[in-house]
Amino acid sequence: MNRNLSFTQCLATSLATAILFTCLLLPQVSLAKDKISKKEKKEYQERVKTAFIKGWDAYMKYAKGLDAVNPISEKGHNWYAESLLMTPVDAFSTMYLMGLEKEMSEAKELIFSELNFDKDLEVQQFEIAIRILGGLISAYQLDGDQRFLDLAVDLADRMLPVFESPTGIPYRLVNLRTGATSGQGTNPCEIGSMMLEYGMLSKLTGDSKYYDLCKRGIVASFERRGKTGLQGSWIDQDTGEWADTRAHISGGIDAYYEYLLKGYLLFGDKDFLEMYEVSRDAVNKYLVDETSVEGEFWIGWADMNTGERISTRFGALDCFWNGCYVLEGDIERAEKLQASINKMWFLNDIEPEAIDYTTMQPFYKGAEYYMMRPEAIESTYYVWKATGNKTYYVQGKKMFESIEKYCQVDNGYVQLKDVRTKEKWDTLESFFFAETMKYCFLFFADDDVFDFEKYVLNTEAHPLFNTWDKGWKGNHHGIK
Template identity: 70%
Template sequence: MKKNRILICLILLIAMPIASANDNLKKEKKEYAERAKTAFMKGWNAYKNYAWGLDAVNPISKKGHNWYSEPLLMTPVDAYSTMCLMNLKEAKKEAKELIFSKLNFDKDMEVQQFEIAIRLVGGLLSAYQLDGDKRFLDLAKDLGDRLMPVFDSPTGIPYRMVNLRTGKISGNTTNPCEVGCMLLEYGTLSKLTGNPEYYDKCKKGIVEVFNRRGKTGLVGARISCDTGEWLDKNTHISGGIDAFYEYLLKGYILFGDEDLLEMWKTSVAGVNKYLGEDTPNGYWIGMADMNTGKRTGTMFGALDCFWNGCLILDGDNERAEKLQESIFKMWTLHGIEPERIDYSNMKVVSPYYMARPEAIESTYYVWKATGNDKYYQQGKTMFESIEKYCQLDNGYCQLKDVRTKEKWDTLESFFFAETMKYCYLFFAPEKTFSFDKYVLNSEAHPLKNTWDKNWKGGRYKMTKGK
C-alpha cells in the first residue's frame, strides 16, 4: 500500500508541471488572440477614420486611395472573412452596410481581372458562405459576369484587363499566375450558381498554358494570349507564376478534378528537380530556364513563401520543414522580412515590406502539420515583428526598407484578409478554422470544400462526396 501511495505521488509530481504548462499555453494563446484582434481593429479603425468608402488607407497622411478611378471597396470586402473568423460583430455590421449600400460594379473603368477575382469575387463568395446573406453571392455573380470577356482570346488564355461596363478587353501579354489564379473563385461561383461556364473557361486557359510547358515540366514567366508563344522562358515560383501552381493543387482539393492533380504532380516534380537547391545558406527555390533547367537566378522572396503551404497539402513535410528554416532565416535577417533576397550571399535585393502574409502562412501550415512548437514560436516572432515595426499610433503601415525600418504610408487590403488572419489563427480556438472544411484561396478567403477529406499528418486523403 505504501508503494502504491509513493507511485501515485510520483505520477502527480510529473503531471503537475505538464498541466501547468498546458494552462500557461492556453492563457498565452488567449492573450495573443486578443492582441491579433486588437491589431486588426486598429487597422480597421484607421480605414474607417481616413478612407471610408475608398479602397485602402494611407494612415500616416490620414487619407485613403482607390486602385482605379472609382472605388471598389477593396478593404471592406477583403476584411470581411477575417471579421467572421474573429467574430467581430460590430465591424461586420459596419462593413456589410457599406458593401450593400455602396458597392456597384457598373463602372466604366478598366480593371485587372486576376486581382479583382481573388480579392472581390473570392471575398464575396467567402462572405456568402460564412455569413449566408445571398446579396454577397449576387454581387459575386454580377462581377464574375463582367469579368468573363477576358477569356475570349484566340487561345483561350485570358487577357489581363477588362472594362467592367463595356466588356472591352486589353493586355494581350500575361503570366501564368494571371491565367490560373482565379480557378477557385470561378469554380466556387460555378458550384453555387449551377453555371459551369466560369470554371470551364478558366480551366481551359490553365490547360493551354500547361500544354505549352517547357522540357522541365515548368511554365515560363510571360506568354502571349493571342498566339500562346512564350515571351519570357525564365521559370520560378515567384510573383507572376506562384499561384498558378498553388491553384492546381488547391483546385484538386476543392473540386476533385483529376486533371488538376496530374498537372500539379508534373509541376511539383519540376520544381523539386530544377529549382530547389541545398546551399550553405539553407534550402531555397531559385530560377531556371524552362527548357534546359539551367540556373538563371538565386532570388527568393516574400511571395515565394506560399510554396510551403503547397508542400504541406501535398504531404511533403520533410521538404517543407527544410524550406521553413530558410524562410525564418530570411524573416529574422533584419528583424522583419524584405521583399526579396539573393540567397547565394543573403543580401537584400528588394528592401521593402508590404505587410505580406506568405511567410506567416507558411509557418502556420508547417506548424499545423507537424505540431512542432518551434513553428508556433516562429509565428509569435513574426506577429511581434509586425507589432514592433509596422504599428503606428493610429494604425499600421508598410515599410520602405526593412534595414532602416523607414515607414511607407499605405496599407493594402490583404493586411486584413491574410496577414492578420494567419496571425490570429496561430492563437485562435481550434474550432475557429478547419482544413477539413475549407480551402483558403490566394487571398486567404475560406471557401467551403466540395469534397470530403481527412487531415492526415499534412496530407489530404480524397474521397469523393456528394
C-alpha cells in the same frame, strides 16, 4: 525522390480519402498544443484582434468608402478612378473568424449600400478575382447573405470576356462596363489563379461556364509548358508563344501552382492533380537549390526549357510554396524550406521583398521593402500545424511581434520602405486584413474557430468550402 510520403499515397482518388496524413500527424499536434498555455493563446488572440481593429478603425476614420487607407497622412486611396471597396470586401472573412460583430456590420453596410460594378473602369481581372470575387463568395458561404453571391455573379459576368482569346488564355485587363479587354501578354498567375473563385461560382450557381472557361486557360498554359515541365514568365494569349522563358515560383507564377493543388483538393478534379504533379516534380528537380549555400534549402530561378539556373533569387511571395509542401505531405522539404524562410525574415527582424540567397542581401535596388505580405507567416502556420513542433509556433509569434513593433503607428499599421532602417511607408493595403492578420490570428485561435475538414483557403486567405457534397470528410491539413 526524397519524400516522407509519395504524393500518390497522400492524394488518393476520392476527396473522402484524398486529403492528407491525419493519423500520422494528429498525435504530434496534440502533444505540442499541450505545451502552449491557454492563457498565452488567449492573450495573443486578443492582441491580434486589437491590431486588426486598429487597422480597420483607421480605414473607417480616414478612408471609409475607398479601397485602402494611408494612416500617417490620414487619408485613403483607390486602385482605380473609382472605389471597389477593396478593404471591406477583403477584410470580411477575417472579421467573421474573429467574431467581430460590430466590424462585420460596418463592412456589410458599406458593401451593400455602395459596392457597384457598373463602372467604366479597366481592371486587372486576376487581382479583382482573388480579392473581391473570392471575398464575396467566401462572405456568402460564411454569412449566408444572398446579396454577397448576387454581387459575385454580377462581377464575374462582367469579367468573363477576358477568356475570349484564340488560345483560351485570358487577357489581363477588362472594362467592367463595356467588357472590352486589353493587356497583350500575361503570366501563369493571371491565367490560373482564379480557378478556385470561378470554380466555386459554378458550384454555387449551377452554371458551369465559369469553371469551364477558367480551366480552359489553365490547360492551354500547361500544354505549352517548357521541356522541363515548368511554366515561363510571360506568354502571348493570341499566339501561345512564350516571350519570357524564365521559370520560378515568384510573383507572376506563384499562385498558378498553388491553385493546381488546391483546385484538386476543393473540386476533386484529377486533371489539376496531374498538372500539379508534373509541375511539382519540375520545381523540385530544376528550381530547388541545395548547392549554392551549403546545408540550406532554397528555390531559385531557371530556364523553362533547359533547366539551367539563372538566378539565386528568393522572396516574400515564394514562401507560399511551403503551403503546397505541407498540403501534399512533403514535411521533410517543408521543414527545410521553413528554415530558410525563418532566416530571411529574422535577418533584419522582418522580411524584405526579395533576396539573393547566396549573399542574403536585397536582390535588387528597392527590394528592401516590406509590404506586409503574409506568405512567410502562412508558411510558418502550415508547418506548425502539420508538425506540432513548438519551434514553429514561436517563430509565428515572433513574426506577429515584428509587425507590432515595426509597422504600428499611432493611427494604424503601415508598410516599411526599408527593413534595415524600418523607415515607414504610409499605406495599408487590404491583404493586411484578409491574409496577414488572419494567419496571425489562426496561430492562436481555438480549435473550433476554423474547420480544417471543410475549408480551402484561396490565395487571399478567403475560406472556401464545398457545399455541394455534404458527405465530404476530407482533412487536407492533417489536423482537426
